[in-house]
Amino acid sequence: MNRPYPQSVFTVGKGVRSLMQEAELLRALHDDHAGALWSFALRLTGGDRGRAEDLVQETLLRAWRHPEALDPARGSVRSWLFTTARNLAIDAWRRPVRRVEVVTDELPERAISDETDRMLQSWLVAEAMSRLSDSHREVLVECFYGGQSVAEASETLGVPPGTIKSRTHYALRALKLALEEMGVTQ
Amino acid sequence: MTRCPHAYDDGAYVVGSLSTEERRAFVNHLPRCPHCKAPVRLLSGLPALLASVDTESTGILGGAPIEMPPPTLWPRLLTATQLERKRKRRRGRWLTVAACLFVLLAIAVPVALYAPFSPVHRVTQGGQVSLAAMSPVNGASMVRAEVGVVEKAWGTKVALHCSYPPSEYAGEQSYSLFAVSRSGASEQIGSWTVGPGKEITTDAATRFRGKDLAALEIRRSDGKPVLRRLV
Numbered sequence: 001m002n003r004p005y006p007q008s009v010f011t012v013g014k015g016v017r018s019l020m021q022e023a024e025l026l027r028a029l030h031d032d033h034a035g036a037l038w039s040f041a042l043r044l045t046g047g048d049r050g051r052a053e054d055l056v057q058e059t060l061l062r063a064w065r066h067p068e069a070l071d072p073a074r075g076s077v078r079s080w081l082f083t084t085a086r087n088l089a090i091d092a093w094r095r096p097v098r099r100v101e102v103v104t105d106e107l108p109e110r111a112i113s114d115e116t117d118r119m120l121q122s123w124l125v126a127e128a129m130s131r132l133s134d135s136h137r138e139v140l141v142e143c144f145y146g147g148q149s150v151a152e153a154s155e156t157l158g159v160p161p162g163t164i165k166s167r168t169h170y171a172l173r174a175l176k177l178a179l180e181e182m183g184v185t186q
Numbered sequence: 187m188t189r190c191p192h193a194y195d196d197g198a199y200v201v202g203s204l205s206t207e208e209r210r211a212f213v214n215h216l217p218r219c220p221h222c223k224a225p226v227r228l229l230s231g232l233p234a235l236l237a238s239v240d241t242e243s244t245g246i247l248g249g250a251p252i253e254m255p256p257p258t259l260w261p262r263l264l265t266a267t268q269l270e271r272k273r274k275r276r277r278g279r280w281l282t283v284a285a286c287l288f289v290l291l292a293i294a295v296p297v298a299l300y301a302p303f304s305p306v307h308r309v310t311q312g313g314q315v316s317l318a319a320m321s322p323v324n325g326a327s328m329v330r331a332e333v334g335v336v337e338k339a340w341g342t343k344v345a346l347h348c349s350y351p352p353s354e355y356a357g358e359q360s361y362s363l364f365a366v367s368r369s370g371a372s373e374q375i376g377s378w379t380v381g382p383g384k385e386i387t388t389d390a391a392t393r394f395r396g397k398d399l400a401a402l403e404i405r406r407s408d409g410k411p412v413l414r415r416l417v
Binding site: 030053057064118121140141147151162168169170 | 203205229232233239240241247248258266267
């Protein structure tokens, strides 16, 4: 999923990026991130597909304009993209046009911002989960989301209880590390 | 370091998967074991974060496949970036033109401003005096003049050439040459009349010498300076 971008994309100055490199970068951005961004954008826009598509397009364009943000050395690309999408969504809500349209059942701005913050965090944690190895993710899904005990998870996954414990032990550490990488702090 | 028998229990404890007995044992053990206390504190924030995940739409439980973005997205992206590139190129062209203009001005303005101030070539050992053009003081002036200076023991010899371009409308005009000293004092060192299509060449003399001589000025008969040359 995280294909290495052509190094030249970060190192070569924007002015000298060739047409080929730009097209390549755009293609890579689309293929790697459009899917995840689309689901996120759908949530952010409350299922409005038109606005969600605008949001994804603008987010990917920002990344294309600022390829330095995609340098893995500078942190998680996904978290940059999700954060950008969230900010764009909030900006769209704040636009005066929207304010005029605001009706009584619309959430106040502060609440909208809190809500998107929660959404962003939710997606970043999910993204961190997706970076875990299958066995680590599995054990957290069974034990935490499935509410299973060590013994039950041991049966479901077909590994000894001791293995369930040690996997949980390592999975949480890996998750914490991934979250820190993505800039999620508790 | 002796390995604690509960070393691997912290994860299962934090996500709440230990059995009641295991849990009780671990909780009793915890305050006495620094090996377990620190990690539990470290990991204790994770359940809240895990709970914040919208499991349905993020698909982390591996349920419904994540929906693909609409097929219109890619062509839209392509068009948008192409437009932007075109705009940037156009802006780049304008910037190039602007930069060229700027460089031209940066060269032309100082040249225009400072050229008149470059010192008149001083010939100290006899021979031909080289002349330098005087610059208009207040806007355009029909009369033109060049001056040259030769330093002498008694002061400065000034060579002058003054011409008036052919014109059907202008008549004869009287001019005076002034020497201006460093301290601002000025004294007239000659006067003449010149008309359209005519020119005069003459020498004048001033007591100002060397650094004391700051400028030479040609003034109209009403006293208004028209041409000047810094020495």
